[in-house]
Structures are given as C-alpha cells and as structure tokens.
Amino acid sequence: MATQYSISGTTAKGIAASVERAVADGGLEPGDALPPVRRLADELTVSPGTVATAYKELRRRGLVVTRGRGGTVVAAAPAVASRRPPKVPDGLIDLAGGHPDPAFLPDLPRLVTPSTGPRSHRSTPRLPELERRVRAWFDADGVPSGAVTFAHGALDCIARLLTTELRPGDAVAMEDPGYHHLLDLLQAMGLRTIAVAVDDEGMRPQALREALRAGARAVVYSPRAQNPYGGCFSGRRRDELVEVLRQTPEVLVIENDHAAEIAGSALNTLTDGGLSRWAQVRTVTKYLGTDLRWAAAACDPVTLARHDGRLLLTSGWVSHLLQAAVLTLLDDPSAQLLVRRAEDAYRERRGEVVKELGQRGIAAHAASGMNVWVPVRDESAVVNGLRTRGWWVAAGARFRMAAPPGVRITVAGLEPAAAARLASDFADVLGESEATYGG
Template identity: 30%
Template sequence: MNGSDFLALDPAAAPVRGRTVWLAGRLRAAIADGTLAPGARLPASRELAGELSVSRGTVVEAYRRLSEEGLLVTNRGGGTVVASLMSAPVRAATPEPTVPVSRELLNISIGAPDLSAFPRAAWLQAERRILATATGRELGYADPQGTPELREALAGWLARSRGITAGPERIIVTAGVTGALSLLCQVLRDRGITDCAVEDPGAEGNRRILDYWLDALHPVPVDAHGLDVSALARTKARAALVTPTHQFPTGVALLPERRRELIAWAEHTGGLVIEDDYDSEYRYDRAPVRAMHATAPEQIAHISSLSKVLAPALRLGWMIAPTTLHRDLVRKRWATDLGSPALPQLTLAELIATGTLERHLRGLRLRHRDRRDAAVAAINHYLPGCQIEGIAAGLHLVVFLPDHLHDTALAARAETEGIAVQPLSAHRFTPGRPGLVIGYGPHPAPRLDAAIKTLGTLAGLSPS
C-alpha cells in the first residue's frame, strides 16, 4: 500500500475524484490542531507526490489553496512552511471577553490587486525576448518621454479600453501616478499655479503629494453624483484633481452632467482638470465608464498606471497633458532623471502588443469579483445594518458605521488584533460619517471573512 510517513497520509483513504480536496483538508486539519506547528516545513511537492503516487499537480494545487487561505507560506529557496501565528496581545486580567487571536497582520487597508497572480512566466518570457533582440538604440539612453514602443502600445491600449485617441507623441511615461502628479505640480508651480482643489473625501496619498509641491489645497465635497462642481467654482483653485471613473474612496462615478460642468469650469477659468483614472480597469455590476480626456484634451491632464493590473513595484504610469504643458513636462522629466528605465518599458510593450495583458486582466476581474462578493457577504453577516458603498467597480469598498462609533479608534484597535484597515476619516478634510475603507483584492475569501469577523467583534456589531 502506498503512503507517506508525513502525517501518516494514506491515499487509499482519498476519494477517487477528490484527491486535491482530500490532501488540502488533511493539511488544514493538521495546522488547526497543532500537529503542524508554525514554521514547520512541508515536503517538496515532487517528493510528497512520489510517496503518495499522485500527480505533482495535486500536491501543488493543495499547497496553493492553503497559501491563499494564509495557512502556508512559500519562501524562495526555503520551501513551503506553515505560516506563523501572531501572538495574542498581553492583557490585564479583566472579565472582558477576549477576541480570537488573529494570524499575521492582515492588510485590508489598501485597494491593491492580487499580486500573487502577477504573470511572472509571461513577464520573464517577454523580457528574455527583449534582451535577445534589443538593439544598441534600445539599450542606450531612452527618450525621457518614454520608449517609442511603449508609447505606441499604450496609445492602442488606451483607445481600446478608455476611449482616448491620443497618439504616441502625446504620451509621457512616468513613475506611476505619483510620478505624474509630482511632475505636473512642478510645471504648474513654474507657471504660478500653486493652489489645487481636491475631492473631500479623497485619496490621502495623492493629497500628501500635492501638499508637498503646492501651497494650498481646497477641499471640495463629493456627493452621490461625484465632485460638487458648484463648490469648486467658489474656490480660487486653478487646478482640480478628480477620480471621475471610480472615486476614491466613495466609489461613485462622476455623472455626465457634472463632467460637463467640470469642463466648463476649466474653460471659463483657464483651469486644469487632473483626471486620475483610478480603478478604471475593474468593473463588475455596471457598464464601462469612459475617460474624460477625449471630451476636452486641452483642459484635461490624464494620468494613470497599471499598478492595479500588474504590480505597483514596476513604477510605470503615464500622462497625457494639454499641448500647452507637454513640452515643459518632457523637459522637466529629462532634467529630473532622464526618464524611466527602458527594459521594463519594452517588456510591458511586448505584453500589451501580444494581448497577454488583456488576457491577464480578464482573469483578474473574475477573481476580484469573487473576492468582492465574499467581502460583502462577510460585512452583511458580521457588521449587520452597515451601509456598503462602492462595490460596482474597483478593488475596495466603503462600510459606513453607526454614528456612535469612531472609525479611527476602531482601526487602531483592529491593528492590535493584527488587522490593518483604513478609517474613512483619514481621507476627509471635514468631519463626516464614520466608516472603513476595505481593500479586498489581495485576499481570498477565508482571509477576508476572518478579518471582517474581527472588525465586527471589535465594533460590538458581530452576531453572537
């Protein structure tokens, strides 16, 4: 009889058509009861498959499922081990009920994609093709505006996916959205524009970048229809940063009427609309929302990146600015750092040109929609009665809490329990309803359920 000394596994006990489920279940049970302690190393997949006389794919898939649940960790060169458990915080002896111990810090505070799905093999193959065929020109100093190959590929990508009809000569490759904002702020400042309007609530990270470069920020309220343009008109700002496709953090889309009002404001004041095309790639329950840029290219600077499709670590984004700003932006990029590294640009251009990027995105949409659904189900169960917004698109949602709860205090308590979550108030200028911003993209359903259950317990809302 075949078998393994590891956990005394006997494949004869497995169902004929369910060996992956059987193996994952045995491992999960062993972790739960302490048989496999934190840090314990599992056999190599090839080794265990040989002992059990099963395909290696069966073992690999079982390991992958438990890794997605946060139970296993694969270390480069170090094999697969049981994930460490977070120690319970030291508490004084009180009659208060204790919250179940959480696993390692669960960061549900950011709207990030599932980075475990990064197309490593496809990226490596494309990079090898580029290195095998790169010319002296391609390996030399790149155009500070970006490599021609990537700008050509992006022009097609943006036309197909966002309805933007800008030629490659109009695209400036940047170090992500942050790089685009920093570059734009410097050029605006050189032209005497030192104030900018921002959404309230709005992305705290973008706000910090603008605050670094400019003298004053003017918060403009966001309601169910997006940015309140009439309130914008009452400020002295000559630039306005907006997220019209999927507003961060509320998730609303700027209505067509508001878009027209915003463009009219820019035309009347000589102002600039900075369109951060945030989360435009992900939509689940609504039709695609086109980018604003095509409507008024001389009033709008369009900025975006593929950080939410591939990985933030690539630091690759782009900007399409009005022609009156374009030359100064390119010169500023040249004077700053001569532009972005060429090899990642050429590799990304290859992925776009071959259709690999679009196939990857289609798969991510399905995965992230399932995780969105899991997060919503957990919130309805563990935070009953709380309003959920922003679920039709993107990688995050907003949960509005009862008025008696303080979202900052709840987030601080959650951190002591191993849960990182953003309070909605961190993205506000002015006081408003308390809430939490929950990013679900990186996390499989069991991990989301555990994190949101902890939040419900801490908030005193979770059902007994």
C-alpha cells in the same frame, strides 16, 4: 508637545530650520502646538516679525498649519516626514494596504532585450512600439491620444504636471476622502488643498464648483476606482462636471485613471469634453506588477510640452528596459488573461463584502476598484476592535480632509467565503463601540 522641545534660532531661517529638525526627529509630532509668536520672540530675544516670518515659511512648505485661535500646529502629514502606514501586526489578515492580489500579477519577463547599438534616449525618450500601443489603449476608452508621454509612475507624472503650472501656496481641488499619497504630495510641494466631497459617482459638481470659486488652479480626481471611496463617474455625472470645468478654462484638469484595467466599470472620461488644459494619467502598477514604476499620460499639446520639458531637465527619460517590459506584458496573452481574471475577482469580492455588511445594516461604498469604504463614528474603536478579531483595516483619517470618519477595507485578497465572517466581526465591533460610547 511643543513645550518639551526648545526651538532655537536668531533669524527666521534659523527658527524655521529648528522646527523642521524637531519634526523630522520626532521632537514635534503632528498636532503639537508651536508657541505663540510673541512668546517665542521673547524667549529667543528676536522681533515678533522674525518669528512670524519663520512661521509663514513653515506654512508655505506644509510643515505647520494655522487654526485661528487654536494657534499654529504641526501638520498632520508634515513634508519632512514619511507618513507610512503602521506595520501589520503578526497574525492578522491585511486588508489595509491597498495592494492587488499577487495571484493575479503576471511573472515579469525573464529577459527583456531592448534594441541594441548606439541610441539617443533624449532624442527618442519613448519606444515607438510602446507609444503606438499606448495611443491605442487611450483611443479604446475615448481619451484623445494626439499627445502622449511617459513618466516614472502616476505620482511622478502628477507632481511634474503640477510643478509646471503651480507655485507654492496655490490651491488644488482634491477628492475628499482621497488618495493619501496625493494629499501628502501636495502638502510637501507647498500647495493648498481644497476638499471636494465625493459620492458613489465621484466628485460632486456643486462641491467642485465651490472649490473653483475658492481659487483652485488645478483639479485632480479619479474617474473610476476612486481611492478610498470606490466611486466611478456615471455618464450624467461626467456631463455635469464637464459643464462646471468649462467655466474655468485656465484650470489644469488631471484625471488619474490608476486602475484602468481592473476598475470593474466603464470609463466616462472628462478629457473628451472640450477642456483646454487636461491630462489623463494611467499606470500598470496595480495589475501588471508593483515594481513597474511607469505611467503614460495623454494630454493637450501645451501640457505635454511643459511636462516633457521638465522631464528632459531632470531624469531625461524613462528607462527603455522598463518600457520594453511594460510593452511585453501589455501584449502577452497570458498576462492579459490574468488582468481580466483580476477585474472579475475584485468585482466579486467587493460585492460580497458590501452585500454581507448590508445584511447586517452596515452601509458601505464600493462602486468600483479594490477598496470598500465604510462610514463609522469612531475609526480607532473599529480598527482596534477588528484587530482583536484578526483583521487589519485602514483608519480613514489619513484619507480625509473634511469628510466624516470611515475605514477603508482592501478586498483584493479577500476570498468571497471570508466576507461573511468579516461582516459579522464588523457588526460586533460596532455594537461594542456603541455600548461603550453611546449609540
């Protein structure tokens, strides 16, 4: 707790640095309360204004949050810490990682030879052959492909898009529950998140409308294979969301279609709805290879120019060797056959889990993608109970802002025959939990 760590410093910068060191070293943990402003000021013999300035800087950078009368506490995922999932205990079946089944990942090309001879990567940052292939990829799903670019993965692309538009303290409308790495990224960037509730059809229009009224300057969402809830936009939901977003043309809309080829559902994209500022981001990590840190984005011309201008000033370009590997796999018949098999297998596996849970009276959500979201009352009881039965699932806390509790089950590697045993164990754990804590 904060009382066990001595904060030091005589200036706002020094006090903030002391707290940051404590968070990084583990002296202060998520949820630990910092001393009240006046008390700390007295202890350090500085003015209350100096401590207040230090706390303000820590809030801006996402290290602490203020809870009204609850005081100032260390954030759940402070920006100086890496909120990695706990290591999977030996002997357990891992259903928590969110990873694809390796059996459906193609072998990476043994030898990829990009064009030889002198070439300017900065003047030609994208391989023309891959750019043409990407345009066709977007066109096939109705995403406007007039302006496309590449990045070092989806998170890299989204971060760059946001940094060109927003400043620390600005708000971003985010799915709730949502992808935990994105939530952590925004906090590390000093951006505020406004929770937007989701259901099986994705973001709820009224919740998005309220987030925009609350000042969100950007919206980030997944149109299908939403992680962790599994929702996918229906045609009706797509139209409703476009209507909401048209009322705020200055807001940047980022569509994260991270599992496009294995989502198991058609794309109902918002990007063709006449929005002013938008981008659709795709990657291949989930179905061509986890080491292929590459993403493509289609966007409006202004967004493209801002993204590429920032890219030029940092890494400059995405490795041509990496681009050549992606192009090879996108056009390789055997690799594409594996992708199609993966999509079918993931559809069957999540369907079996949802069916088996449903037969035991347990509601679950998995309209698309590789994950199943199961609402529960006590996440810890369920996670620990399943652990004793040989299963390792993800507690929902790291995905949630205001959403009710739940657990995420990654079913990508779960054979259909095992679904009944998992569901039976899940039902037993829920029964034990209710017996212990009351139904």
